[in-house]
Amino acid sequence: MSELTEEQIAMRELRNASYHEAGHKIICSRFGGDGDILIWKNQSGNPDETAWRGQFRIRVCPQQMHDACKRAGFPAADLPENWRVLFGMAGLVAEEMLRDGANDVELIADSVSATILLGFASATDLLMMGITNIDDFELSCDEVKQAWRYLKEDWPLVQKYAEYHIAEALTG
Known part of the structure; x- marks a missing residue:
């Protein structure tokens, strides 16, 4: 197995961060909201x-x-x-979709649960998902499937936003 260089790891982390935030943007927009993606x-x-x-x-x-x-x-x-909840999990689901081009929603739900259990989910994502204790939470596979379906429908937009922010981060 080949080792990844620091630069390759940093690029993967930039890509993950960009797609994660683009996932949030797409779900927010779907429900009539809007906002800004920041990557640094x-x-x-x-x-x-x-790294990012x-x-x-x-x-x-x-x-x-x-209202x-x-x-x-x-x-x-x-x-x-x-x-x-859908907004909160959108970034984690988008990262999983990016990783595998995943269509196996149960696998995505398991990966998102593992990310949360390992303490890698942000406090704001957890707050939006209503998770107050990472040692005792339930993640609905139906909600993961719903977020996945919305992101899959709008995947070209997820890609557009994410790739724009990747390019901006690398040239800024």
């Missing part, structure tokens, strides 16, 4: 941390947009009750 090089110097970091900053919250439309008398489709 980790300057901590800690070799145990990822990312964040999706919501500018327009789907719930607030939905505003209803108050103004505009038609607005009902938000699913689990939109926050």
